[in-house]
Amino acid sequence: MTKFSTLEQALSVIKDGDTVASTGVIGWITPDVLLKGISDRFEATGHPNNLDFYFPCGTGDAMHIGGMDHIAKKGLLRRIMAGSMLNPVHPETGERPKLMQMIQNNEIECFSWAMGTSMHWFREVARRSPGYLTKTGIGTFVDPDVCGGKFTESSQDGLVEKIKFKGEDYLFYPTRPIHVGLLRATSADDNGNLSFENEALLSSNIAIATAVRASGGIVIAQVENKVDRGSRPTNIVKLPGALVDHVVLVDSAQQPMVTDIDYDANYLGLNRIEMTELPRPPVCVDKIIARRASWETKKHELGILGFGASGDIPLVMAEDGKFDGDEIYDYQFTTEHGSYGGVVMMGWQFSANANPEALVDGLTQFDVIEGGLCKFAALAFAEFDSKGTINVSKFGKVNPGSGGFINIAHNAERLVFTGTFTTAGLKTAVRDGKLEIVKEGKIKKFVETAQHITYLVKEGVVKRNQQAKIVTERAVFEVHEDGLHLVEIAPGIDLQTQILDQMDYAPARVAEPLPLMDAELFAEDYVE
Numbered sequence: 001m002t003k004f005s006t007l008e009q010a011l012s013v014i015k016d017g018d019t020v021a022s023t024g025v026i027g028w029i030t031p032d033v034l035l036k037g038i039s040d041r042f043e044a045t046g047h048p049n050n051l052d053f054y055f056p057c058g059t060g061d062a063m064h065i066g067g068m069d070h071i072a073k074k075g076l077l078r079r080i081m082a083g084s085m086l087n088p089v090h091p092e093t094g095e096r097p098k099l100m101q102m103i104q105n106n107e108i109e110c111f112s113w114a115m116g117t118s119m120h121w122f123r124e125v126a127r128r129s130p131g132y133l134t135k136t137g138i139g140t141f142v143d144p145d146v147c148g149g150k151f152t153e154s155s156q157d158g159l160v161e162k163i164k165f166k167g168e169d170y171l172f173y174p175t176r177p178i179h180v181g182l183l184r185a186t187s188a189d190d191n192g193n194l195s196f197e198n199e200a201l202l203s204s205n206i207a208i209a210t211a212v213r214a215s216g217g218i219v220i221a222q223v224e225n226k227v228d229r230g231s232r233p234t235n236i237v238k239l240p241g242a243l244v245d246h247v248v249l250v251d252s253a254q255q256p257m258v259t260d261i262d263y264d265a266n267y268l269g270l271n272r273i274e275m276t277e278l279p280r281p282p283v284c285v286d287k288i289i290a291r292r293a294s295w296e297t298k299k300h301e302l303g304i305l306g307f308g309a310s311g312d313i314p315l316v317m318a319e320d321g322k323f324d325g326d327e328i329y330d331y332q333f334t335t336e337h338g339s340y341g342g343v344v345m346m347g348w349q350f351s352a353n354a355n356p357e358a359l360v361d362g363l364t365q366f367d368v369i370e371g372g373l374c375k376f377a378a379l380a381f382a383e384f385d386s387k388g389t390i391n392v393s394k395f396g397k398v399n400p401g402s403g404g405f406i407n408i409a410h411n412a413e414r415l416v417f418t419g420t421f422t423t424a425g426l427k428t429a430v431r432d433g434k435l436e437i438v439k440e441g442k443i444k445k446f447v448e449t450a451q452h453i454t455y456l457v458k459e460g461v462v463k464r465n466q467q468a469k470i471v472t473e474r475a476v477f478e479v480h481e482d483g484l485h486l487v488e489i490a491p492g493i494d495l496q497t498q499i500l501d502q503m504d505y506a507p508a509r510v511a512e513p514l515p516l517m518d519a520e521l522f523a524e525d526y527v528e
Helices: 007-011 032-045 067-071 098-104 115-127 205-214 285-294 313-319 362-370 405-411 457-464
Strands: 019-022 051-055 077-082 109-112 131-134 161-165 168-174 180-184 218-223 237-239 246-249 302-305 332-334 376-380 383-385 389-391 414-418 427-431 434-439 467-471 475-480 483-489
Touching (some): 007 032, 007 246, 019 205, 032 180, 051 067, 067 098, 115 131, 115 168, 115 405, 180 205, 205 237, 285 313, 285 467, 362 405, 389 457, 405 457, 457 467, 457 475
Parallel strands (some): 077 109, 180 218, 218 246, 302 332, 414 467
Antiparallel strands (some): 131 168, 475 483
């Protein structure tokens, strides 16, 4: 007997109205063949339809690895619950991902939870408990008193409750059955035992499989290798066949490691890329921000990094010689996805590390995060308002969700938020050690009231003794009980016209005298 089946046979178990959970982190570990197969079957037969999907993380790149964009079709998709959604425009068509368009047009029910909450919720489904109870996210967009994680007007059901437990407020996420789980691994034998030797991340594979099987559901995995029973060391078999129902063998060309990379052993720790061979962030405003933020890192402190300039921190440090010799081992960098050590990479390769030293699954990683073990966090920001609220989850017509932002920000001790001072058309230059604003961005990011509440920074500073800074290309702020303190300004920047006039509110304090940001940050000339 074998658990290998054709794609058509495996997907035929999905019924109209089923709830489906899928793994995937951008292009990493995405079961793209399975997701596309569901879409193709729906186009050919009209079934399955009215599906509810759980994606803990934005899955696929909406280009060559379509991921969650495959199922973004009217009639196929009824509801999506995602920790994050794909947002970047297609480089050739200029269009937003299809799923984002459906959300913007209110064509489906869309809910978003914090990514770590989604992971931990799977554990509660697997335990057959009533639900997941947490303080993380109180006062943010996932709180029912705010909007309960609803991203579209058609999202009427309450998936999150606010309850009292021993006299304190908690968010409660009731469990519900998951009928189908879609996984990706590298290899399987006839018994369905899965190993992940070519995968740089494990993500939510294990959590989804246990939750689905505990619900009486069906687990389907796609793999690129079929191996003999007993041919692998058991310590690389991370998911036993007892938790897997169907395995679909795909061609390796249909299962690239990640966007733009078919396979790279550096992400598996099998080879070491030299620090001098790492990609260098382009000379631009983000590099200034990343370099200044890198000065907030400490040796021998577990630091967790988010996307954008925050994720560029290790690459800038490598370029600056901070990792020469064996000094890379003095720093401990990770992301929300469980790769430890080495260097966090940028762009579509973000989430996994080059030269990793260890890897844990997604659920364990959020145990680490929620346990406060990541003392330092560098994260992006889209808006910061006068009340000390930060927004990265919904702004303008963009609805990316928060990813692991809420979990990370709530539980770290030291926070650095990175981003440009304004956005939408901002152009800058550095000449002779001075920053020039060639063209100011059309949209202010320091606003009176944020469009979405992703995290209450000032509350964390006041109630939990967090330390928080905001690093931009032209100014550095500290967050205090009375508000923002402006503590550094870039050389060449006018305080009144290029900082204060570009904010909807005044900082609580401007340092006097106001120090200049370090000249080292502006040593490389460029024009954007």
